[in-house]
Amino acid sequence: MQYVQLHVVRYAAAILAAADGSKQTLFCEEQLCEEPLAYLIPDAARPGGGGQDVEQRPAMVCRTHAEEMLGYPPEDQPIFRRIQGPEE
Numbered sequence: 001m002q003y004v005q006l007h008v009v010r011y012a013a014a015i016l017a018a019a020d021g022s023k024q025t026l027f028c029e030e031q032l033c034e035e036p037l038a039y040l041i042p043d044a045a046r047p048g049g050g051g052q053d054v055e056q057r058p059a060m061v062c063r064t065h066a067e068e069m070l071g072y073p074p075e076d077q078p079i080f081r082r083i084q085g086p087e088e
Contacts, residue, residue: 004042008058012040015060028062035062044069 016037019026026037041059046069048055059069066074 008040008042012058012060026060028065029060030062030065033062033065035064037061038063039066039074041066041069 016026027033028035028037037060039061041061043056044059044061045054045056046059047053061069063074
């Protein structure tokens with residue numbers, strides 16, 4: 001089971017809504033990347049504090065950097081679907 005606290009989703013949604021409202025394209029937050037956002041990673045871990053610490057926080061990144069963080073290509077995700085159980 002995977003889960004994300006709703007305040008993280010609300011925060012990300014507010015950022016996306018503001019950008020959509022002003023017709024701005026949001027780009028990957030990884031340094032020097034100019035690809036558009038494609039994924040919200042709620043618990044992304046990366047080096048921080050000048051490489052001395054590990055920072056863990058939500059991240060919004062492009063497909064390329066999501067694949068780099070995962071170690072494999074991101075899979076398509078269902079949007080609130082029901083799974084049919086076995087019929088008797």
